[in-house]
Amino acid sequence: MGTLIHRTFLLSLCSAGIALPAQELVWHIPKRGAVEYRRTWHATAGPATKSANEARSGDPKGKVPERYLPRLAPAPVLCQGELREDQKAIGDPVRDLRDVLRAVAFDLASRSSVRSKFPRVLPFGDLVVSGNWGTMTDDGTQLLRATVTGKVPAVIQGELRGTAEQLRPFCMQGVEGTLRAQRRIDVAAGLVTSFSAEIDLVVTEDQRQFRRFQLADEWQFVAVRDNQDADFRLRTADAIRHGVAFVKDAIDDRKSFLLDTGKENRSYGSGRLALALLTLLHGHVGRDEPVVDRGFDDLRKRAFVDTYSLATALMAMAARYAPAGEAERIRNGELATIAPRALEDRDRKLVQQWTEQLRKNVDPRSDATRVMRFNYVAGPRYDTSLQQYGLLGLWSAHTCGVEVPATTFAAAARHLLSVQCEAVGRVPLQLASYANLREVLGTDAEPKVPERRAVARGFAYEEAAEPPFGSMTSAGISGLLLARAGMQANGLRDKVMEGQIDESVRDAFAWLAQEFSVRANPGFAERADHHWYYWLYGLERSCELHGVAWLQGRDWYYEGAMQLFSHQQANGSFRTEFSSSLLIETTCFAVLFLAKSTPSAPITGG
Numbered sequence: 001m002g003t004l005i006h007r008t009f010l011l012s013l014c015s016a017g018i019a020l021p022a023q024e025l026v027w028h029i030p031k032r033g034a035v036e037y038r039r040t041w042h043a044t045a046g047p048a049t050k051s052a053n054e055a056r057s058g059d060p061k062g063k064v065p066e067r068y069l070p071r072l073a074p075a076p077v078l079c080q081g082e083l084r085e086d087q088k089a090i091g092d093p094v095r096d097l098r099d100v101l102r103a104v105a106f107d108l109a110s111r112s113s114v115r116s117k118f119p120r121v122l123p124f125g126d127l128v129v130s131g132n133w134g135t136m137t138d139d140g141t142q143l144l145r146a147t148v149t150g151k152v153p154a155v156i157q158g159e160l161r162g163t164a165e166q167l168r169p170f171c172m173q174g175v176e177g178t179l180r181a182q183r184r185i186d187v188a189a190g191l192v193t194s195f196s197a198e199i200d201l202v203v204t205e206d207q208r209q210f211r212r213f214q215l216a217d218e219w220q221f222v223a224v225r226d227n228q229d230a231d232f233r234l235r236t237a238d239a240i241r242h243g244v245a246f247v248k249d250a251i252d253d254r255k256s257f258l259l260d261t262g263k264e265n266r267s268y269g270s271g272r273l274a275l276a277l278l279t280l281l282h283g284h285v286g287r288d289e290p291v292v293d294r295g296f297d298d299l300r301k302r303a304f305v306d307t308y309s310l311a312t313a314l315m316a317m318a319a320r321y322a323p324a325g326e327a328e329r330i331r332n333g334e335l336a337t338i339a340p341r342a343l344e345d346r347d348r349k350l351v352q353q354w355t356e357q358l359r360k361n362v363d364p365r366s367d368a369t370r371v372m373r374f375n376y377v378a379g380p381r382y383d384t385s386l387q388q389y390g391l392l393g394l395w396s397a398h399t400c401g402v403e404v405p406a407t408t409f410a411a412a413a414r415h416l417l418s419v420q421c422e423a424v425g426r427v428p429l430q431l432a433s434y435a436n437l438r439e440v441l442g443t444d445a446e447p448k449v450p451e452r453r454a455v456a457r458g459f460a461y462e463e464a465a466e467p468p469f470g471s472m473t474s475a476g477i478s479g480l481l482l483a484r485a486g487m488q489a490n491g492l493r494d495k496v497m498e499g500q501i502d503e504s505v506r507d508a509f510a511w512l513a514q515e516f517s518v519r520a521n522p523g524f525a526e527r528a529d530h531h532w533y534y535w536l537y538g539l540e541r542s543c544e545l546h547g548v549a550w551l552q553g554r555d556w557y558y559e560g561a562m563q564l565f566s567h568q569q570a571n572g573s574f575r576t577e578f579s580s581s582l583l584i585e586t587t588c589f590a591v592l593f594l595a596k597s598t599p600s601a602p603i604t605g606g
Contacts, residue, residue, distance in 0.1 A: 025108045026087045028190025029080040032227035032555045034562055035191060037219040039076035041098060043069060046212040048205065052176075055202050055210040067123050068213060070529035071577055074099055074519040075566035076219055078106060081554035094118045095520035095528035097199070101217045104129055104144070105183045105195035111136075114146055120525035124203065125150045125171040129179055140185040140193075148199060150175030153525075158425050163467045163524070170526050177201035193221040228558055236561055236594055239568055243591040244283035246572035247276045250584055251295050257582050260302070265377055270302035271309030272584055278316040279588040282327075282597035287320050296320065300350060306376045307386050310358040311393030317343070317351055318396040327544065327599035331434045338599045341400045348401060355397040355404065358390065371418070372411035383462050387416060388475035388538075391482040395601065398486055409486030410494070413501060416459075416479050420504055421468045423455035427510040432550035449550075454510035458523060468511060469523030471531050474538030477508045481545045485601035505546065512539075513552035518560045532577050533589035536560050544598035557596065564590050 029035055045068070046060035074096055084091035088109040094100055100118050107116065110133060118127040131146025152171050153164040181197035196218040203211050225232065250258065251273070258276065260269040277295045285292060296316075304310045321341035329335040343351065363373040363382045373382035374390030391412055398404045429452045436447035458468025459476030484501045487494065512522075520528040521535040543549075543556055550556070567575045567590070573583040574590040 025111065025185070025187060026190055027078075027080075027083055027106075027108060029078070029083070029087075029224065030226045032080055032550075032553075032558060034077045034079045034225045034558075036222045036225055036562075037076040037078075038222055039073075039217065039219045041073065041215070041217040043213070043215040045214070048209045048211050050208060050210070052202050052204065052210045055212045058212055060212040060214050064213065065211075069098065069215075070096055070520075071579070072529070072532060072567060072575060074102075075563045077562045077566075078102075079554075079559045079562060081559055092517045092519070093515065093522065094121060095517070095522075095525060097121055097124060097215060098217055099519060100127060100129070101179070101181065101195075101197040101199065101215070102219070104146075104179065105181055105197055105219075106192055108185070108192075114144065119156060120153060120167065121150075122167070122525050122528065123171050124175050124201075125152050126154055127175065131179065136185065140187060142183055142185065144179070144181040144183075144197075146179040146181075148175065148177045148179050148201060150201075150203075160422060160424060160465075160467055162465075166467060167525055172203045172205055173207065174204035175201055191221065191224070195219050225562075227555055232558065232561070235565055239561075239565060240283050240591055240594050242568065242572035243574065243587050243594070244280060244285060244572075246587055247279050247283070247584065247591070248285070248291050251276055251280075251291055255584070257584055265305060267303060267305040267309040270299070270304055271306070271312050272582070272588075273299055273302070274309065274312040274316040275588045276584060278312065278319055278597075279591050281316070281319040281322075282595045283591050284595070292320070300346070304354055304357065307358060307361045307374050307393070308376070308389050310354050310361070311389040311396070314351060314354055314358070314393040314396035314400070317347060318399050321347075321400065322599075327596060330600050331544075331547075331596070333435065333438060338399060338601075343400055351397055351400045352402050355393070355402050358393045358397075359408070361390070366415075368411060369407060370411055371414045372408060373415045374412070382415070384416070384419065384459050384472045384475050384479070385461070387412065388479040388482075391479045391486075395482045395486055398489060404486060404490070406487045406490035406492035409483045409490070410492060410497065413480055413483035413487070413497065416476055416483070417500055417504055419459065419462065419464050420476060420508070421458050421460055421464050421466070421511075423457050423507070424511070425456050425514065427454050427456050427514050428452075429454045429506065429510045429513055430550075430552055431509060431546070431548045432553070433547045434549045435547070437549050452506060454506045456511040456514045457504070457507040458511035458515070459508065460524075467524035469527040470512065470515065470517075470521045471527070471535040471538050473508050473511055473523065474535065474542040477505055477512075477542035478538065478545055480505050480508075481542070481601050509542075509546075509548070509551065512542075516551065516554065516556075518556070518563050529577060533574065533586045533593075536564070536593045537589040540593045540596060541598045544596060545601045547600050557593075561594055564594060 043064045044060045045064045046058040049055040082090050082092045089107040090103045114131045116129045121127050127150045129146050134143040136142050153167045155164045177200050179199045183195035184193050186193050198216045201213045258269050258273045260267050361377050362368050363375050365380050374386040375381050394404050430449045432449045440447050458473040460466030460468045480501050515522040574586045576586050
């Protein structure tokens with residue numbers, strides 16, 4: 001009631017033409033809610049020229065080079081969790097030029113002069129926007145005229161050494177141009193109800209090549225959304241249902257991407273079939289439905305080779321024999337742990353064979369009894385993504401009754417502990433569990449969540465010296481949690497190692513909290529538009545394995561889902577990040593995220 005009176009008073013002041021103090025201009029978005037918009041955008045570019053003046057005088061009506069903008073435009077939403085603590089502007093890192101326009105228009109702290117810095121907006125480099133907003137009119141309209149300059153990335157304090165140098169080859173050598181914007185602010189409601197913005201740049205692609213580039217974006221207010229309300233739940237259910245329909249059709253039509261090519265020592269087609277079946281089972285399709293039966297009959301005939309495919313096949317088999325609604329029942333506190341699977345003999349034999357093959361797909365340069373490093377197939381390489389999938393496969397095999405020694409899980413954990421990146425700062429970390437949320441269910445109270453001090457340490461693709469990014473950090477978390485669960489389930493209680501794993505997981509979550517974004521793959525900017533769906537599915541997996549409902553006070557699931565809604569197409573599939581990507585993979589990852597498919601890992605006994 002007090003908020004309503006306050007807003008009514010502000011509205012009366014605006015109607016009377018009385019200027020409001022600057023501190024009153026803040027966003028009013030429900031806690032962990034969002035503001036949704038409609039948007040139209042377009043971009044054009046001129047041809048490459050030999051001078052900046054020639055580029056500037058040209059007419060940019062051509063196609064934009066692919067590297068200028070990610071294929072997926074971030075969704076036209078603003079989540080409350082993205083705002084700074086003062087609720088006046090966006091606090092998250094910006095990794096897309098379109099989101100630079102959004103951040104400038106949504107910055108209510110900038111009432112007149114503007115000087116905003118946006119580092120690491122590839123390929124434009126470190127951008128600075130400088131200008132002035134004009135006086136606000138009676139209807140809340142403001143105009144901005146600004147300049148935009150960009151340079152190759154400079155060193156940022158707290159960033160891992162060498163990161164700026166690694167980013168520079170991916171950036172333009174110089175950027176200069178203008179930005180014009182118009183926004184309309186509803187001061188009483190605490191909203192930007194619309195904005196249109198245009199950016200006109202001349203970029204120095206290299207010492208002898210220049211290009212003019214223009215981008216225009218327009219947003220119109222649709223609605224304020226509460227956190228996980230009835231509308232959100234309905235949209236989630238619809239998105240899952242339509243995504244599942246697309247996956248069903250792919251299986252029934254025996255699409256070519258579900259077949260192995262035989263051109264390399266991989267079984268990716270079979271792996272995609274397993275991923276599709278995993279998606280159906282978690283997307284509320286009954287395990288005895290004909291499409292599932294046909295799919296598993298086909299799966300049993302496949303020859304699995306690589307770690308990704310073997311692990312996904314093991315995950316699919318474990319999911320087929322899981323009790324209905326297991327993950328949700330664990331989240332709700334109805335089940336304490338996941339249940340061992342009771343497989344048919346033919347499937348148990350297959351799982352045993354797949355597990356034996358999986359355990360061979362390691363780097364032979366280390367003693368696998370001490371440090372196990374997964375590769376695609378047996379050979380001298382490894383990476384964090386494969387390590388996660390190797391552990392997903394081993395854990396699934398364990399739940400299916402196959403004996404996987406505790407020492408194998410420990411050996412895989414040792415590798416992950418050895419490749420975690422250096423610390424980049426200390427973070428007061430809050431991980432709200434589902435149990436924390438249940439304690440205040442039905443009230444307006446915030447859950448009481450203990451705060452822990454942690455150092456922010458992410459994971460990179462391979463080595464600790466590389467810059468970390470989101471999808472690999474979530475992979476590191478998931479792998480360590482699965483390894484710890486496998487050790488304990490097989491009776492290995494090593495307090496020292498368990499303590500190291502717990503600290504590593506805590507620090508990795510601190511890194512995610514510090515870098516968090518669902519509008520891009522966070523962290524190392526060169527990876528921002530790579531494997532975005534894989535990042536979201538990894539985020540779901542790491543949070544669900546650890547029972548994390550809110551990360552640093554933010555509803556990671558709600559924010560991720562609001563992004564996914566905007567990328568689903570009429571046929572149920574989800575748009576791909578690159579022209580070479582496959583719809584089956586993006587759709588499966590999206591549905592698995594929306595379905596919250598990962599059950600919490602720890603169990604007791606075998």
